[in-house]
Amino acid sequence: MKIYLSQDSAAKALGAEEVAAAIRTEAEARGQEITLVRTGSRGMIWLEPLVEIEREGIRIGYGPMTADGVSGLFDGSAPDLGPVEDIPFFAAQTRLTFARVGRIDPLDLAAYEAEGGLSGLRRALEMTPEAIVEEVKASGLRGRGGAGFPTGIKWDTVRQAEGARKYIVCNADEGDSGTFADRMLIEGDPMALIEGMVIAGLAVGATKGFVYLRSEYPDAIAVLRAAIARAEGAGILGDVMGSGRQFDLEVRVGAGAYVCGEETSLLNSIEGKRAVVRAKPPLPAIEGLFGRPTVVNNVLSLATIPVIFEKGAGHYAGFGLGRSLGTMPIQIAGNVRFGGLFETAFGMPLGRLVEEIAGGTASGRPVKAVQVGGPLGAYLTPGQFDTPFGYEEFDREGALIGHAGIVVFDESADMRAMARFAMEFCAVESCGKCTPCRIGAVRGVEVIDRIGAGDASAVPILRDLCEVMRDGSLCALGGFTPYPVLSALDHFPEEFGQQREAAE
Amino acid sequence: MPKDMPQDMLETLTRLITGQLHLEGPLLPILQAIQAELDHVPEQAIPMIADALNISAAEVHGVMSFYHDFRSAPAGRHIVKICRAEACQAVGGAALADAVLADLGVAWHGTTASGAVTVEPVYCLGLCACGPAAMIDERPVGRIDAAGLKRMIAELDQ
Numbered sequence: 001m002k003i004y005l006s007q008d009s010a011a012k013a014l015g016a017e018e019v020a021a022a023i024r025t026e027a028e029a030r031g032q033e034i035t036l037v038r039t040g041s042r043g044m045i046w047l048e049p050l051v052e053i054e055r056e057g058i059r060i061g062y063g064p065m066t067a068d069g070v071s072g073l074f075d076g077s078a079p080d081l082g083p084v085e086d087i088p089f090f091a092a093q094t095r096l097t098f099a100r101v102g103r104i105d106p107l108d109l110a111a112y113e114a115e116g117g118l119s120g121l122r123r124a125l126e127m128t129p130e131a132i133v134e135e136v137k138a139s140g141l142r143g144r145g146g147a148g149f150p151t152g153i154k155w156d157t158v159r160q161a162e163g164a165r166k167y168i169v170c171n172a173d174e175g176d177s178g179t180f181a182d183r184m185l186i187e188g189d190p191m192a193l194i195e196g197m198v199i200a201g202l203a204v205g206a207t208k209g210f211v212y213l214r215s216e217y218p219d220a221i222a223v224l225r226a227a228i229a230r231a232e233g234a235g236i237l238g239d240v241m242g243s244g245r246q247f248d249l250e251v252r253v254g255a256g257a258y259v260c261g262e263e264t265s266l267l268n269s270i271e272g273k274r275a276v277v278r279a280k281p282p283l284p285a286i287e288g289l290f291g292r293p294t295v296v297n298n299v300l301s302l303a304t305i306p307v308i309f310e311k312g313a314g315h316y317a318g319f320g321l322g323r324s325l326g327t328m329p330i331q332i333a334g335n336v337r338f339g340g341l342f343e344t345a346f347g348m349p350l351g352r353l354v355e356e357i358a359g360g361t362a363s364g365r366p367v368k369a370v371q372v373g374g375p376l377g378a379y380l381t382p383g384q385f386d387t388p389f390g391y392e393e394f395d396r397e398g399a400l401i402g403h404a405g406i407v408v409f410d411e412s413a414d415m416r417a418m419a420r421f422a423m424e425f426c427a428v429e430s431c432g433k434c435t436p437c438r439i440g441a442v443r444g445v446e447v448i449d450r451i452g453a454g455d456a457s458a459v460p461i462l463r464d465l466c467e468v469m470r471d472g473s474l475c476a477l478g479g480f481t482p483y484p485v486l487s488a489l490d491h492f493p494e495e496f497g498q499q500r501e502a503a504e
Numbered sequence: 505m506p507k508d509m510p511q512d513m514l515e516t517l518t519r520l521i522t523g524q525l526h527l528e529g530p531l532l533p534i535l536q537a538i539q540a541e542l543d544h545v546p547e548q549a550i551p552m553i554a555d556a557l558n559i560s561a562a563e564v565h566g567v568m569s570f571y572h573d574f575r576s577a578p579a580g581r582h583i584v585k586i587c588r589a590e591a592c593q594a595v596g597g598a599a600l601a602d603a604v605l606a607d608l609g610v611a612w613h614g615t616t617a618s619g620a621v622t623v624e625p626v627y628c629l630g631l632c633a634c635g636p637a638a639m640i641d642e643r644p645v646g647r648i649d650a651a652g653l654k655r656m657i658a659e660l661d662q
C-alpha cells in the first residue's frame with residue numbers, strides 16, 4: 001500500500017507526526033507492507049493532516065486524519081474525500097509554480113524530474129544569457145515579493161552590469177502575516193527554487209546564490225539545506241549539469257527582523273551589518289551584495305522560472321489579466337472555513353476568493369473586512385469584492401496585493417485595534433534609519449489611543465501623520481503602514497468616533 | 505582577551521567563531537552558532553568576535569542588538585513563541601496570548617520563575633491558515649486554544 005502524508009509544518013502543527021507514527025505502528029501490527037511518502041502540503045490546510053492512499057494510480061484523500069483514525073485506513077472504515085485532485089478547492093486551481101507541491105517527496109530528484117523538473121534548466125543551458133532574459137520578459141513575470149517589478153527587466157540590468165562577481169539572492173524572509181507560500185514551496189518543492197536560481201545565474205553571469213530564509217521557519221531551513229546537498233551531489237549545483245558553468249548556493253538564516261524582507265536591508269544583513277535600509281539609488285542590480293551586481297528576487301518569482309522554461313513563456317503569459325500575467329499562489333488565512341494555498345490565474349474577483357473558495361468565515365458570521373498583502377496592506381470591505389485580483393486593479397482601490405495573502409475578519413473585528421496594531425508593528429520592526437517611520441509609528445499608536453479615549457480632534461492628526469509617513473519614509477515599512485490605518489479609518493469611521501458619510 | 509573567562513568557554517567561543525570565518529559576511533552566522541550552542545551570546549564573546557572580524561566591539565554590539573533573535577542572557581529551558589500577527593488575531597490569537605501569559609505569570613519576553621519557559625511574541629509563523637499558531641522550541645503548533653497550549657507547556661520537561 002502506498003501512502004502519502006504531508007510533512008509541511010502546517011500539517012505538523014495539526015498532528016501529522018502523530019499520524020505518521022500511528023501509520024507505521026498500525027502497519028507493523030498488521031504485518032502489512034506499506035510505503036509512506038512524506039510530501040509537501042496540497043495547500044488544503046483545513047484537511048491537514050491529509051493522508052492519501054494510492055488506488056489504481058489515483059490518490060484518494062482522508063482528512064483531517066488523527067492518530068486514532070489511522071486503523072480505519074487499514075480496515076477500510078475511514079471515510080474518504082474521493083480523489084484528492086477532484087476536491088473542488090484543488091480542482092479549481094491552475095498549478096504552475098506549485099505543480100509538484102504535495103505530490104512528491106521534496107528531496108526525491110527522480111520524482112522531481114518525472115514531473116517536469118530540470119527540463120527548464122536543460123533548455124536554458126542551450127540558450128544565450130540574452131535569450132534567457134528575453135524569455136523571462138516575454139513571460140510577463142513580475143516580482144512576487146510585493147512590488148511587482150518585471151523580473152526580466154531586473155535580470156537584464158544585472159546581466160549588463162559590469163562586475164567580476166555577481167550574486168543571486170533569494171528573498172525568503174516572508175514576514176507578512178497571512179502569507180506562507182514561500183514556506184510551502186521550500187518545504188514541498190525546494191528543487192524548483194534551486195533550479196530557478198541556477199537559471200537566474202546563467203542569465204546574468206552570477207556564480208553564487210544566497211537564500212535568506214527567516215529563522216521562524218526551522219523546517220524549511222532543514223529541507224532546503226538537505227535539498228542543496230542533494231543538488232550538489234547530483235551535479236545540478238557546482239559545475240551545472242557538467243556544462244562547465246559554475247553555480248553555488250548557500251542558505252543564510254535570518255534573525256527575527258521583519259524589515260530584513262526589504263531587499264537592501266536584507267543585503268546588509270547577509271553582509272553582517274545592522275539591517276538598516278539603504279537609500280536607492282544605487283539599485284541592488286548595480287551595487288548590491290558586497291557592492292556587486294545582484295539579483296534580489298522572491299522565492300515565488302524564482303521558483304516560477306523553471307515552469308516558464310519548461311512550458312514556454314507564451315504558455316505562462318497566456319494566463320492572467322491586463323499587466324498581471326500568469327498565476328499567483330494566493331494564501332487564504334484568518335477567519336475562513338477553507339484556509340490554504342490557492343494558485344490561480346490573476347483576475348479572479350476578491351469576493352469569489354473569500355466567499356466561494358474560502359467558503360466565508362469559519363465563525364459563520366458575516367465578513368467585516370479582509371486585509372490583503374500583509375501588515376502593510378489595506379483593509380478591503382465586502383463593498384470592494386468585485387475587484388479582480390491583479391496589481392493595477394488593487395492599486396486603483398487604494399490597496400495592494402503584496403505577497404498575495406488574504407486575511408479574513410468577521411464582524412467581531414475591532415478595526416481601531418487593527419489600525420493601532422499596524423502602527424505598533426511598524427514601531428517594533430522599524431529599522432530606525434528614517435524619522436517618519438521610527439518616530440511616526442510610535443506617535444501613531446499614541447494618537448490612536450487618544451482617539452480611543454474619545455478625543456475626536458486627534459483624527460486629523462492621524463491623517464496628517466499618515467501623510468508624513470507615506471511621503472517621507474525611506475522604504476515601504478513606514479511608507480505603507482498608512483494603508484491599513486487609513487483604510488480602517490475610511491471604511492469604519494464610527495469606530496474612530498467619526499460620523500459615517502451619508503454616501504459611502 | 506577577557507581574563508576572567510574559563511578555559512573551556514574560551515575554547516568553545518574560539519571554535520564557534522573560527523568555524524564561520526570562511527563565509528562571506530560571517531557575523532550573523534557566528535552569533536547564530538554561539539547562540540545555538542550556548543543558548544545566548546555571552547558578553548565575553550563580543551570582543552573576541554570583534555577581534556576575529558577586525559571590527560569594533562560597538563559594531564558587534566550594534567548588530568546583535570538590532571535583531572530580535574539574539575539574547576545576551578540565558579532564556580528559559582524552552583521557548584514558546586506565540587503569534588501576535590493579524591491572521592492569528594482574526595481567530596482569537598490575542599485572547600489566547602493573554603490567557604497563557606496570565607497563567608504563566610509573565611509578560612512578553614518573560615521567563616517563568618521555575619526557569620522552564622520563556623514566552624516570546626512572534627509576528628507570523630507561516631501557519632496563518634491554521635491559527636492561532638505557536639511554536640514550542642522548534643515544534644509548530646496550530647489551531648490551538650489557551651487550554652491546549654497551557655497543557656502542552658505543562659507537559660514540557662515531563
Ligand SMILES: Cc1cc2nc3c(=O)[nH]c(=O)nc-3n(C[C@H](O)[C@H](O)[C@H](O)COP(=O)(O)O)c2cc1C
Nearest residue numbers: 143144145171173174175261262263297298301476
Ligand atoms: C518592509 C518590507 C518588507 C518586505 N518583505 C519582503 C519579504 O518578506 N519577501 C519578499 O520577497 N519581498 C519583501 N519585500 C520586497 C523586497 O524589498 C523586494 O521588492 C523583493 O524581494 C524583490 O523581489 P521580487 O521582484 O521577486 O518581488 C519587502 C519590502 C519591504 C519594504
Ligand code: FES
Nearest residue numbers: 587592629631632
Ligand atoms: S499570522 Fe499567525 S502564523 Fe501567520
